[in-house]
Amino acid sequence: MTNAAKMQTSSAGQTFQPARAAFPFLDLKAQFAGIRQEVLEAVTHTLESQHFILGPEVEALEKEVAVLTSCSHAIGCASGSDALILALLALEIGRGDEVITTPFTFVASAGSIARVGAKPVFLDIDPETFNISPRAIEKVITSRTKAILPVHLFGLSADMDEINAIAAGHGIAVIEDAAQAIGARYEGRAVGSLGTMGCFSFFPSKNLGGAGDGGLVTTQNAALAERLRLLRVHGARKKYDYELLGMNSRLDALQAAILRVKLRHLEQWTAGRRRNAERYRELFHEFRLESMLKSPVTPRGYVHVYNQFTIRVRERDALREHLHRRGIPTEIYYPKPLHLQKAFAYLGHKPGDFPESEAAGLEVLSLPIFPELTEQQQRSAVAAIADFEAE
Ligand SMILES: *Cc1c(COP(=O)(O)O)cnc(C)c1O
Numbered sequence: 001m002t003n004a005a006k007m008q009t010s011s012a013g014q015t016f017q018p019a020r021a022a023f024p025f026l027d028l029k030a031q032f033a034g035i036r037q038e039v040l041e042a043v044t045h046t047l048e049s050q051h052f053i054l055g056p057e058v059e060a061l062e063k064e065v066a067v068l069t070s071c072s073h074a075i076g077c078a079s080g081s082d083a084l085i086l087a088l089l090a091l092e093i094g095r096g097d098e099v100i101t102t103p104f105t106f107v108a109s110a111g112s113i114a115r116v117g118a119k120p121v122f123l124d125i126d127p128e129t130f131n132i133s134p135r136a137i138e139k140v141i142t143s144r145t146k147a148i149l150p151v152h153l154f155g156l157s158a159d160m161d162e163i164n165a166i167a168a169g170h171g172i173a174v175i176e177d178a179a180q181a182i183g184a185r186y187e188g189r190a191v192g193s194l195g196t197m198g199c200f201s202f203f204p205s206k207n208l209g210g211a212g213d214g215g216l217v218t219t220q221n222a223a224l225a226e227r228l229r230l231l232r233v234h235g236a237r238k239k240y241d242y243e244l245l246g247m248n249s250r251l252d253a254l255q256a257a258i259l260r261v262k263l264r265h266l267e268q269w270t271a272g273r274r275r276n277a278e279r280y281r282e283l284f285h286e287f288r289l290e291s292m293l294k295s296p297v298t299p300r301g302y303v304h305v306y307n308q309f310t311i312r313v314r315e316r317d318a319l320r321e322h323l324h325r326r327g328i329p330t331e332i333y334y335p336k337p338l339h340l341q342k343a344f345a346y347l348g349h350k351p352g353d354f355p356e357s358e359a360a361g362l363e364v365l366s367l368p369i370f371p372e373l374t375e376q377q378q379r380s381a382v383a384a385i386a387d388f389e390a391e
Helices: 003-011 028-049 056-068 080-090 107-115 134-140 160-170 222-231 253-286 316-325 342-347 355-363 375-390
Strands: 073-077 098-101 119-122 145-148 173-177 197-201 215-219 236-238 309-313 364-367
Touching: 028 253, 056 073, 056 215, 056 253, 073 080, 073 222, 080 107, 080 173, 080 197, 080 215, 080 222, 098 107, 107 119, 107 342, 119 342, 134 160, 145 160, 160 173, 215 222, 253 309, 253 375, 309 316, 309 355, 316 364, 316 375, 355 364
Parallel strands: 098 119, 098 145, 145 173, 173 197
Antiparallel strands: 073 215, 197 215, 309 364
């Protein structure tokens, strides 16, 4: 089969034979084994209190994340997607408004914009970082543009000084989609503190993941924090007294209690992810793979937290199948950019509109990077890539 034909079969949604993967892509059971007692105690404590909606655990987590991100306010909510929606609603963004983001991201980055009635205006990515390319932002700003929504994809901050300077020049807001990047830093500053608001997700596979859904918004702006607190409880300041049209989007106390336990380990887990990333680079060098694949880049002054370790390779689908046969798990984030998805067809985009996002969709491959990954497992993954190269 030609490479082009192989690629088509796989892009058409081919699923591989049931895996006999030697190890998982993300081992949350290994993580739980290390914190089992602490988590069970926190859950028991919350169950005994029977305080499930907001309350002390949620408030304590909010304070702790505010400290971690150097923000004056943190507001827990039901998911990362809701965090984005709440941030947009707090800015009164809706019908007739435009918000700039990239099509190479998880669906919620643009879906949230559309969900509040505004128009997602896509801009291509920088192929080096996978993040929004600031140079082109100016060209798509119109009188209807209300915000820029950069995504810190895979755990690497977007180029926030450039983005903030453009936003300030036009008097528009910056909403950071920091769902994949808790703990990441840019020029010494924490993501979530760089824009007008920062949106985080506690989905289980994120670097700080709960036992289900959860999210949080950070901000330095007291008025916005106040609005976010109202919006997440139906717009009510007092019971049955509604000031705003809000929603039901609270972070569960049980989730907050578990997240507080896990937050105590986050720094160490992030260090593990960063160490594993370095080890991949060393192994790529040892196996002479540096010309065959491209490792993720970290510009000077950035701290990458590797929610994903995403390489680029030409024969991505063939390599992925080969690795799968060797029991090496991989994932593709993201195979099809958002401008080519049916849900966004109404925006009228066509293939070729965002070439870097489309090329990335065909070439990216995420390798296991979770903190508990062993050197042996990484070595077996890289050796299997080298075998493919030798074939
Ligand atoms: C996970 C994620 C979200 C949404 O978070 P949920 O908690 O799953 O709703 C938003 N944006 C990006 C980039 C994400 O990775």
